Amino acid sequence: MGHKLVGILLNADMHRGVPRLKTGQESLSNYEEAAAAYGLVPCFLKLADIDTDTGFSAAYIKGANGYKSVVVPTPAVIHNRAIYSKNSPGMQRLLKHYPLIFNTCNRYGKDEIHQLLEKNTELREYLPVTTRVSGLKEMMNLYPDLILKPCRGSIGNGVMRLVRKGAQRWTLSYLSPSMQRWRSIPVNQAALPQALRARLTSVPYLVQERIPLAEIGGRPFDLRVTVQRGWGGDWQVTGLFAKLAAPGGFVSNIARGGEALSSSLALEKAFSRSTAAHIRMSVEILSLAIARCLEQDLPGLADIGLDIGITKDGRLFFIECNGRDQRYGFHKAGLTEIWKDSYRRPMGYARFLIETNSTVYNSY
Incomplete structure (x- = not known):
């Protein structure tokens, strides 16, 4: 074909689903269409x-009869869509041989x-007041409404x-173990429940002042902003949509009952x-300023997704950064x-990256 290869690095579970077209929220057809355009x-x-020793890899490539595993020269440019921390030994080994991997760490x-x-x-003015869980009691003295969230994790788990x-x-409000509904229990500030204290010490937590988010019909919402590098290498805002919390909920994650809306529709409501x-x-x-800072x-x-909150009087706050943006909200x-x-x-x-690095050349 003479087309250049681009690698899409997936976690093992998602990779296993490629030949069956079972890759969850990751769209294979969108990758095929987007890659072909370039x-x-x-x-x-x-x-x-x-295999970093031989320079070859087994990879799924689409053919006339669907996706088949074939051995190809390892692409010199790889987009990481798997979840790896910056200390991952496997990723560090890969980077020594193939430095043109973008979003190398996304957790x-x-x-x-x-x-x-x-x-x-x-x-700084766009950041909610935030502290480690060791400062919980001080935060309770200062603010009437607090959010407790794990330092690591996604889709609203443990919030x-x-x-x-x-x-x-x-x-105290939290998602019940069955993940079906939110539960609320009374808490005495002078004697926090043992179950709560145990949870807060089992994994690192942050404590933040809760931002009084703008609402639609009594349901708070924030904005997911996809910010990516494209041709030319500069950061660009690809798009944004609103995440509306489920009725009675306080997190807007779609996986926790939230609803995705056009940002224009939500803001104009x-x-x-x-x-x-x-x-x-x-x-x-x-x-864009946040992406350039990070x-x-x-x-x-x-390639990141940013959650930006807006208060009822129009003030903006950064909520969090998602290193592997779940694009399906669009x-x-x-x-x-x-x-x-x-x-x-x-x-x-x-x-x-291929065009600006003359040593990069892998064709198929």
Whole structure:
């Protein structure tokens, strides 16, 4: 064919589903279409099948009869969609041989991201007051509404809320073990329940002031902003959509009953049209500033999803950064072309890396 290869690195479970087209929320057809637009052939890899000694890998490539595993020269440019920390031995080994891997690490602690952004004086005003769980009682003295979240984790797992009801009385809300509904129990500030204390010490937690988010019909929402490098290497906002919390809930994660909406629709329900347009532009400017700040300390960063909260009076707050952006929210919000763009842009960046590195050349 003469088309250049681009690697898409997947976790083993998702990789196993490629020939059956069972890859969860990851769209193989979007990868094929996006890669073809840049003269690339996507090959789907897992770490165990990359032989750094020989320079060859077993990879799934689409043929006339579907996806088959074939042996190919390991692509010199790889987009990491698997979950690896920066200390992963396998990823470190791979980087020694194939340095053009973008989003090499996509699992960062919420505390780590907060500390990096806090160093930037221009971004500091957009950060909620945050501390480690050791400062919980002090935060309870200062703020009437708190969010407790694990430093690591996603889709709302382990998130809790503390709301003051009186001098020493609070209500703790959390997702029940069955993951079917939110539960609330009374808590005495002077004597936190043993179960809560055990949970907070089992894994690292952050404590944040809860931002009074704008609401639609009594349901809070925030914005997911996909920020990616594309052709040319510069950061661009690919798109954004609103995540509306489930009725009675306080987290907006789609996996926790949240609903995906067009950002324009959500903002115009909560604000006037002119205010909504101003907020949207401000969110995009803030998101680009955050991406450019983080890239200074996080090598290989190229594809992230940012959660940005808006208060009822239009103030913006950074909530968290997702190193492996779950792009399917665009699809659920009916934003099909933006969903496809979220695949096109990384493929454009891959082609850019190939073109600007003369030693990179693997064809199929």
